[in-house]
Amino acid sequence: MRTRTTTAAATALTAAVALLLTGCDGSESSDPKDPDKIAGADSGSGSSKPSASATGDDIERPEIKLPSDVNNVFEGGTTGDPAKDAVLEDNERRINSIDEAITVDAKKYPALKFYSKGDALVSAADYIMSFRDENRSFTGRTRYYDREVTFHKDDAASVTYCVDATQTYPKDGTTGKVDRSVKASPSDYVFYNTRLEKNAKGVWQTTTVSSTEAAKRCM
Structure with missing residues (x-):
């Protein structure tokens, strides 16, 4: 019930992504020569603020606040391997950051x-704008x-996972009305394959994402 809509034309998408990301705080400073460094990236405020990691590291992380009616359940968050757990935690935070941008009315994310x-940043913005x-x-x-986490060379890892969105429902952005008449469908089961790279701060940033809707392995 959270499937995306048809993507707009490339030029319109580029403008939408730029609009959404302007002012978003990040791990790099602003630089117009670098497409990954969005103008105003270090001036973020609004619904999120820097906070210490709950996992015991000393990374200053933006706080993510989801509405009380949005419940993301992450299974298998603790593997017993601290290195894998750190990757899964940042994968979880990335997912929550996208949902925050969809469900929370704020100036910056x-x-x-x-x-x-x-x-992965462009695809996230595309999804949000849909x-x-x-x-x-x-x-x-x-x-x-x-x-599941798999480590690669050069501080890279991949995370594969399934998503079950059969218990989510569309909500009108203006009235807040929820449409519970929408029925679950196979497209609500999605398989994701993501690549993450560890940056200088020690954050596992997602760099690429591929997905398969109606994934039989997730049903």
């Missing part, structure tokens, strides 16, 4: 660029499961 970069273009949001419970 610093966590969005903090946990995503490159192609909701905004139709003035819609969502409510309900989303389950993330079968999460």
